[in-house]
Amino acid sequence: MYKKDFPVLNKGITYLDSGASSLKPSIVMEAMNDYYNNYGVNVHRGVYEISHIATEMYEAARERVAGFINADTEEVVFTRGASSSLNIVASSYGLANVNEGDEIILSELEHHSHLLPWQNVAKVKKAKLVYIPLTKEGRITVDNFKSVLSDKTKVVALTYVSNVMGYVSPLDEIINIAHQNEIVVSVDAAQAAPHKKIDVKKLDCDFLSFSAHKMCGPTGVGVLYGKKELLNSMDPIEFGGDMNDDVGLYDATFKDAPYKFETGTMPIAEVIGFKTAVEYLESIGMDEIQRHEKTLRDYAVEKMLKIDGVKVYNKDSETGILAFNIENVHPHDAASVFDKNGVCLRAGHHCAQPLVNWLGEVATLRASFYIYNTKEDVDKFIESVIEARDFFGQF
Amino acid sequence: MSDLNNLYRQVIMDHYKNPRNKGLVGDANYKKFHVKNPSCGDDITVQTKVADGTIQDVKHDGTGCSICCSSASVMSETLMGKKVTEAEDIIDNYYNMIKGKEYDEDLDMGDAIVYSGVANFPARVKCATVAWQAAEESLKNE
Ligand SMILES: Cc1ncc(COP(=O)(O)O)c(C=O)c1O
Numbered sequence: 001m002y003k004k005d006f007p008v009l010n011k012g013i014t015y016l017d018s019g020a021s022s023l024k025p026s027i028v029m030e031a032m033n034d035y036y037n038n039y040g041v042n043v044h045r046g047v048y049e050i051s052h053i054a055t056e057m058y059e060a061a062r063e064r065v066a067g068f069i070n071a072d073t074e075e076v077v078f079t080r081g082a083s084s085s086l087n088i089v090a091s092s093y094g095l096a097n098v099n100e101g102d103e104i105i106l107s108e109l110e111h112h113s114h115l116l117p118w119q120n121v122a123k124v125k126k127a128k129l130v131y132i133p134l135t136k137e138g139r140i141t142v143d144n145f146k147s148v149l150s151d152k153t154k155v156v157a158l159t160y161v162s163n164v165m166g167y168v169s170p171l172d173e174i175i176n177i178a179h180q181n182e183i184v185v186s187v188d189a190a191q192a193a194p195h196k197k198i199d200v201k202k203l204d205c206d207f208l209s210f211s212a213h214k215m216c217g218p219t220g221v222g223v224l225y226g227k228k229e230l231l232n233s234m235d236p237i238e239f240g241g242d243m244n245d246d247v248g249l250y251d252a253t254f255k256d257a258p259y260k261f262e263t264g265t266m267p268i269a270e271v272i273g274f275k276t277a278v279e280y281l282e283s284i285g286m287d288e289i290q291r292h293e294k295t296l297r298d299y300a301v302e303k304m305l306k307i308d309g310v311k312v313y314n315k316d317s318e319t320g321i322l323a324f325n326i327e328n329v330h331p332h333d334a335a336s337v338f339d340k341n342g343v344c345l346r347a348g349h350h351c352a353q354p355l356v357n358w359l360g361e362v363a364t365l366r367a368s369f370y371i372y373n374t375k376e377d378v379d380k381f382i383e384s385v386i387e388a389r390d391f392f393g394q395f
Numbered sequence: 396m397s398d399l400n401n402l403y404r405q406v407i408m409d410h411y412k413n414p415r416n417k418g419l420v421g422d423a424n425y426k427k428f429h430v431k432n433p434s435c436g437d438d439i440t441v442q443t444k445v446a447d448g449t450i451q452d453v454k455h456d457g458t459g460c461s462i463c464c465s466s467a468s469v470m471s472e473t474l475m476g477k478k479v480t481e482a483e484d485i486i487d488n489y490y491n492m493i494k495g496k497e498y499d500e501d502l503d504m505g506d507a508i509v510y511s512g513v514a515n516f517p518a519r520v521k522c523a524t525v526a527w528q529a530a531e532e533s534l535k536n537e
Contacts (some may be wrong), residue, residue: 082504330460332435333403336516340398348435362436362458391399392461 019368061275084208085224090117166321202322217277231257293320320369401512441529468527
């Protein structure tokens with residue numbers, strides 16, 4: 001029903017790789033073109049009318065995106081994307097506040113973009129990374145979190161939704177417990193923001209990071225949400241134009257958050273397109289999006305479980321991600337069968353090598369469903385699964 | 396022939412299931428090079444032994460998809476006994492064929508010719524070249 005909004009789908013492909021990047025509806029491109037065609041100039045700098053319009057549109061986007069996660073406007077920093085946001089948390093907050101002997105709690109579900117910045121902090125500060133043991137299914141639980149919590153824990157850095165398994169982490173309770181122990185929590189919401197309603201006030205996380213391109217928005221822009229006091233207490237990690245107040249030869253003062261984290265010319269068109277993307281998602285409704293994905297996923301899992309020679313790693317997952325392999329077929333071999341049939345999905349370690357190792361595989365296949373997918377897409381996908389199994393079974 | 400049958404020729408699957416020259420040796424006369432494609436986990440090590448400008452032996456080991464592993468086996472057979480200069484020409488010609496560029500169809504490349512179907516699957520070019528890159532590096536400065 002939403003297919004017609006997405007021009008790439010006119011190519012007749014079956015797109016099941018939204019976990020890597022979603023497609024973009026034409027209204028997002030139109031909003032970006034409108035900026036370039038009608039007021040495509042810099043923000044916060046010009047003293048003429050169209051620069052003023054550009055600035056207003058840019059800031060209106062901040063307000064809209066803040067509303068999307070129920071944050072205050074000044075708590076939303078625009079970044080290059082989730083990876084960049086997660087790096088700011090580690091490099092600014094982490095390097096300043098984590099000390100020798102401190103512990104940072106992570107999980108093996110973390111994306112490399114959430115893992116490596118904290119690996120760096122741990123190396124530089126001689127702190128220790130501690131991993132929450134996963135259940136047999138591969139889930140984070142509150143009890144397992146408690147089992148690694150200690151009086152040395154300084155930071156908890158966890159994914160909200162796993163990009164390989166699609167599991168939703170029990171963050172409400174984990175954050176609650178962390179705060180009772182004065183521990184700061186960084187949430188990687190790259191796979192959550194596109195698919196479920198997030199209320200940062202209710203969740204009470206300290207930091208939350210996500211990317212526009214996985215939620216119908218443009219590439220090159222994302223969000224770092226941080227609690228006001230925290231953001232204001234942190235040092236910028238990039239210095240330059242626009243983020244300063246007063247600049248002398250030997251010293252400078254910086255603006256308050258969010259501006260002190262946004263130096264140089266930002267991806268203005270993308271920020272404006274991001275606003276349209278958020279409006280698009282909200283016009284459908286996050287609950288409806290989640291329901292739709294779940295329906296497709298359940299339909300797919302039911303069919304997959306009936307196929308001999310297929311291994312599903314996350315049959316009870318709550319979001320639209322299906323992790324699987326075809327027995328005795330390397331994922332990259334299987335991927336070429338999907339490719340030939342115009343079915344786009346992901347094969348590999350999904351930037352989560354520790355988890356794929358945990359599964360005991362070198363790589364997996366991942367199909368991920370989004371709002372524009374249909375049952376026909378699932379049927380086409382299932383046909384390719386069977387074809388791949390049979391094709392490689394003949395040798 | 397469908398694209399898929401053209402990509403996965405019987406020869407390829409045979410080398411995948413029964414690789415030739417597989418297993419590394421602990422002999423200082425061999426040069427060794429390791430190539431890894433982190434995005435899919437293909438991981439191949441190649442050893443070559445050269446004397447008087449001629450390749451005396453080729454060994455390989457590693458893990459990966461059928462295209463990657465079989466091509467290591469095929470590469471080892473193709474380059475065995477060739478002069479290093481001949482091998483370099485074959486390697487270049489192979490890269491051109493895999494990437495869908497113009498290549499010399501008359502140059503004797505042995506079974507490596509069956510990988511021509513990869514050109515229709517650009518996403519698989521890396522898989523088909525990992526082992527050859529390792530061989531190319533291993534033969535450098537010979
Ligand atoms: C869970 C998770 N975290 C972080 C990222 C990184 O996002 P980006 O590449 O947009 O910076 C991704 C994207 O693959 C992801 O799935």
